[in-house]
Amino acid sequence: xxxxxxxxxxxxxxxxxxxxxxxxxxxxxxxxxxxxxxxxxxxxxxxxxxxxxxxxxxxxxxxxxxxxxxxxxxxxxxxxxxxxxxxxxxxxxxxxxxxxxxxxxxxxxxxxxxxxxxxxxxxxxxxxxxxxxxxxxxxxxxxxxxxxxxxxxxxxxxxxxxxxxxxxxxxxxxxxxxxxxxxxxxxxxxxxxxxxxxxxxxxxxxxxxxxxxxxxxxxxxxxxxxxxxxxxxxxxxxxxxxxxxxxxxxxxxxxxxxxxxxxxxxxxxxxxxxxxxxxxxxxxxxxxxxxxxxxxxxxxxxxxxxxxxxxxxxxxxxxxxxxxxxxxxxx
Amino acid sequence: xxxxxxxxxxxxxxxxxxxxxxxxxxxxxxxxxxxxxxxxxxxxxxxxxxxxxxxxxxxxxxxxxxxxxxxxxxxxxxxxxxxxxxxxxxxxxxxxxxxxxxxxxxxxxxxxxxxxxxxxxxxxxxxxxxxxxxxxxxxxxxxxxxxxxxxxxxxxxxxxxxxxxxxxxxxxxxxxxxxxxxxxxxxxxxxxxxxxxxxxxxxxxxxxxxxxxxxxxxxxxxxxxxxxxxxxxxxxxxxxxxxxxxxxxxxxxxxxxxxxxxxxxxxxxxxxxxxxxxxxxxxxxxxxxxxxxxxxxxxxxxxxxxxxxxxxxxxxxxxxxxxxxxxxxxxxxxxxxxxxxxxxxxxxxxxxxxxxxxxxxxxxxxxxxxxxxxxxxxxxxxxxxxxxxxxxxxxxxxxxxxxxxxxxxxxxxxxxxxxxxxxxxxxxxxxxxxxxxxxxxxxxxxxxxxxxxxxxxxxxxxxxxxxxxxxxxxxxxxxxxxxxxxxxxxxxxxxxxxxxxxxxxxxxxxxxxxxxxxxxxxxxxxxxxxxxxxxxxxxxxxxxxxxxxxxxxxxxxxxx
Numbered sequence: 042x043x044x045x046x047x048x049x050x051x052x053x054x055x056x057x058x059x060x061x062x063x064x065x066x067x068x069x070x071x072x073x074x075x076x077x078x079x080x081x082x083x084x085x086x087x088x089x090x091x092x093x094x095x096x097x098x099x100x101x102x103x104x105x106x107x108x109x110x111x112x113x114x115x116x117x118x119x120x121x122x123x124x125x126x127x128x129x130x131x132x133x134x135x136x137x138x139x140x141x142x143x144x145x146x147x148x149x150x151x152x153x154x155x156x157x158x159x160x161x162x163x164x165x166x167x168x169x170x171x172x173x174x175x176x177x178x179x180x181x182x183x184x185x186x187x188x189x190x191x192x193x194x195x196x197x198x199x200x201x202x203x204x205x206x207x208x209x210x211x212x213x214x215x216x217x218x219x220x221x222x223x224x225x226x227x228x229x230x231x232x233x234x235x236x237x238x239x240x241x242x243x244x245x246x247x248x249x250x251x252x253x254x255x256x257x258x259x260x261x262x263x264x265x266x267x268x269x270x271x272x273x274x275x276x277x278x279x280x281x282x283x284x285x286x287x288x289x290x291x292x293x294x295x296x297x298x299x300x301x302x303x304x305x306x307x308x309x310x311x312x313x314x315x316x317x318x319x320x321x322x323x324x325x326x327x328x329x330x331x332x333x334x335x336x337x338x339x340x341x342x343x344x345x346x347x348x349x350x351x352x353x354x355x356x357x358x359x360x361x362x363x364x365x366x367x368x369x370x371x372x
Numbered sequence: 373x374x375x376x377x378x379x380x381x382x383x384x385x386x387x388x389x390x391x392x393x394x395x396x397x398x399x400x401x402x403x404x405x406x407x408x409x410x411x412x413x414x415x416x417x418x419x420x421x422x423x424x425x426x427x428x429x430x431x432x433x434x435x436x437x438x439x440x441x442x443x444x445x446x447x448x449x450x451x452x453x454x455x456x457x458x459x460x461x462x463x464x465x466x467x468x469x470x471x472x473x474x475x476x477x478x479x480x481x482x483x484x485x486x487x488x489x490x491x492x493x494x495x496x497x498x499x500x501x502x503x504x505x506x507x508x509x510x511x512x513x514x515x516x517x518x519x520x521x522x523x524x525x526x527x528x529x530x531x532x533x534x535x536x537x538x539x540x541x542x543x544x545x546x547x548x549x550x551x552x553x554x555x556x557x558x559x560x561x562x563x564x565x566x567x568x569x570x571x572x573x574x575x576x577x578x579x580x581x582x583x584x585x586x587x588x589x590x591x592x593x594x595x596x597x598x599x600x601x602x603x604x605x606x607x608x609x610x611x612x613x614x615x616x617x618x619x620x621x622x623x624x625x626x627x628x629x630x631x632x633x634x635x636x637x638x639x640x641x642x643x644x645x646x647x648x649x650x651x652x653x654x655x656x657x658x659x660x661x662x663x664x665x666x667x668x669x670x671x672x673x674x675x676x677x678x679x680x681x682x683x684x685x686x687x688x689x690x691x692x693x694x695x696x697x698x699x700x701x702x703x704x705x706x707x708x709x710x711x712x713x714x715x716x717x718x719x720x721x722x723x724x725x726x727x728x729x730x731x732x733x734x735x736x737x738x739x740x741x742x743x744x745x746x747x748x749x750x751x752x753x754x755x756x757x758x759x760x761x762x763x764x765x766x767x768x769x770x771x772x773x774x775x776x777x778x779x780x781x782x783x784x785x786x787x788x789x790x791x792x793x794x795x796x797x798x799x800x801x802x803x804x805x806x807x808x809x810x811x812x813x814x815x816x817x818x819x820x821x822x823x824x825x826x827x828x829x830x831x832x833x834x835x836x837x838x839x840x841x842x843x844x845x846x847x848x849x850x851x852x853x854x855x856x857x858x859x860x861x862x863x864x865x866x867x868x869x870x871x872x873x874x875x876x877x878x879x880x881x882x883x884x885x886x887x888x889x890x891x892x893x894x895x896x897x898x899x900x901x902x903x904x905x906x907x908x909x910x911x912x913x914x915x916x917x918x919x920x921x922x923x924x925x926x927x928x929x930x931x932x
Binding site: 199326 | 417419425426427429431435436437438439508509558559560561562575576577578579580581582583601603604605606607609610613614616617619788789792793796837838
């Protein structure tokens with residue numbers, strides 16, 4: 042009980058610190074938001090005098106109140122669920138933008154991460170079990186895929202499968218020609234979304250499975266040298282049972298901890314993936330906000346990421362205590 | 373723990389089920405989409421990319437900085453259309469004719485009759501007056517706007533405004549008074565169902581695209597293309613792939629190998645170079661500039677040491693145009709170029725001449741091949757924005773060419789923020805950047821905004837909005853000529869004033885001209901006809917042009 046209470050307090054304090062940092066950091070960044078915005082508009086097309094005026098009006102209402110007042114107002118808005126209005130995607134409220142993008146990110150990137158973890162762990166367990174045979178060749182192949190720059194892999198896959206073979210669509214989270222009004226809750230939309238999500242998910246899985254595989258394989262090799270494995274073999278248990286019930290369960294523990302962290306970062310989206318596939322998601326909100334000094338959007342996205350990572354960590358801490366009795370007693 | 377036998381069966385069942393589902397949805401969807409090449413987009417729908425990125429937020433407010441492209445030109449129109457790509461007279465749109473008074477302080481405009489807004493109400497002179505005099509759009513120099521009679525509007529100014537003809541007649545959007553007078557805050561108004569006079573209205577918007585439908589009551593006749601869909605695309609490479617596979621019909625973007633896209637004959641291509649690329653130099657010692665480039669001899673030497681032909685070929689893939697040091701656009705603005713100055717910047721490097729210029733100014737070549745004077749070497753820093761690969765490549769080429777002529781130039785890249793900051797405050801030596809090309813066949817705006825001493829600030833102070841003189845150049849002769857040209861509409865007088873300005877700026881070179889940047893447009897000539905081509909450049913072709921895009925949209929037709 043004390044273990045859980047202590048973890049809870051720790052996380053509450055971390056959450057408060059993270060949210061406060063979230064408030065201060067964008068204000069410490071150099072660069073004038075108004076100039077960047079004006080030049081961005083001028084690059085897109087002609088900048089009429091009326092637009093100039095509205096840019097000035099938009100940014101001119103610069104807060105003259107003290108930092109402390111802004112901070113208190115920030116907390117107040119936060120507790121009311123008001124994350125502010127985005128400047129670059131004017132006049133959409135930040136919560137609406139994030140709310141639209143989050144489901145795509147959570148489903149696609151979350152699913153891809155889970156898949157990549159499961160595949161990586163299972164393959165890694167098998168490769169570790171069969172150490173010394175030809176199966177060891179899988180490792181350099183998967184780490185090669187891991188080290189290949191993600192965007193290069195994505196572009197190659199698009200060039201081959203989308204442009205040349207036309208098996209998959211080139212961009213989008215769903216078919217914009219069939220659904221010009223946006224997402225609708227129909228079976229056709231769902232199947233269109235799955236079809237469009239296949240290639241992005243494939244690229245995420247391909248580029249990250251190598252890491253899990255390698256880690257699991259190494260843990261497996263060291264676990265297999267433990268005494269209880271030898272005992273199990275001596276006692277005549279079937280090899281498959283030893284592999285799954287004894288070796289993998291113990292070897293997977295460190296990977297699980299890493300998995301919880303990466304699960305938390307799922308909400309950060311996959312910036313490069315979203316850029317290359319024009320896939321809706323949180324990552325592109327974040328990168329655009331940072332590049333264009335859109336404070337409200339930046340803070341909103343960072344907040345979501347921070348809270349989710351902390352929540353995932355907290356859950357994993359609890360889970361760890363549950364699945365590994367050693368942590369429960371020593372922690 | 374599930375018994376191993378049961379677990380095995382469960383695993384197999386799950387694997388089969390998920391595999392089948394994926395297969396079914398994959399096959400099902402591709403069955404619906406049919407042939408990826410042409411279908412999956414409805415026939416007769418023009419698919420456009422104008423530069424929007426996802427997520428698309430519905431904002432059709434012409435006064436908002438984040439307005440979507442189709443609102444400008446597609447929904448809202450101006451009084452006249454000024455063709456950026458040619459020197460012809462402006463085309464009447466909502467205005468039929470206009471006239472300045474003798475000294476340019478009054479402008480009388482006759483407006484077109486029989487025009488209706490897309491909500492059915494008539495377009496009147498009151499709407500025109502409102503469009504000019506409402507708080508958000510009212511220019512500083514406008515004294516009053518009044519209705520003379522139901523088809524005539526008179527604008528009165530505080531001073532001669534000949535040079536603002538384009539801003540008033542070609543860039544001021546006509547908005548309905550009956551809608552906008554009740555809007556509490558015009559800047560934050562999203563205007564999701566815009567009421568305009570243009571050829572299209574908004575049909576639907578989503579986070580990935582928005583669709584426009586033809587306005588059957590358009591004053592110029594209902595447009596032949598029923599639906600136009602604007603997409604949001606995040607990466608240029610994706611847009612290229614979509615053009616190649618026939619999913620996008622009209623886009624204006626930089627493509628290094630246009631032949632690859634036009635090979636199959638579906639896409640037509642046109643390149644209309646517009647905007648100068650130059651080296652900004654901080655040129656004025658009195659304003660606080662420091663560095664070897666403050667000496668005009670160094671700038672002149674650098675100007676002839678650069679090999680523009682090679683730069684165009686290697687950095688701009690041969691797509692850029694030749695530039696004139698007078699900053700008049702070659703071809704379109706030829707009549708304004710004075711015969712006493714160099715018409716085209718030298719396209720080949722001339723290191724020997726550079727050396728001569730420097731030596732005549734008292735420089736001597738040091739042991740390492742770099743010129744120096746009073747113990748100080750001619751060493752300059754040249755920055756360009758990282759990620760702008762054409763500029764980065766050009767900067768490296770310039771560094772090498774300058775070194776061959778005895779000028780030490782070090783090229784480096786900076787973030788966009790640093791670039792903007794350094795040019796705004798004047799804390800730079802050389803920057804590779806662009807100049808905003810003029811929207812009319814007259815270089816006046818460049819002379820006033822970029823060369824006039826009244827449109828700059830001392831080094832260390834940020835330039836104000838509308839001021840573009842980053843070089844801090846201040847020359848009383850130029851300023852006087854600019855003011856003289858502003859006060860008259862007489863062509864001969866303007867030519868005289870420009871000749872004076874051109875003599876000064878081609879000698880002083882506060883901006884060293886490099887090339888004219890390409891503006892490439894790709895359009896589907898197989899499914900649609902009536903596009904602007906080199907023989908018939910009736911409008912500025914790119915999909916992101918504002919008024920010009922509206923003109924193109926109302927002119928094209930589906931092919932028979």
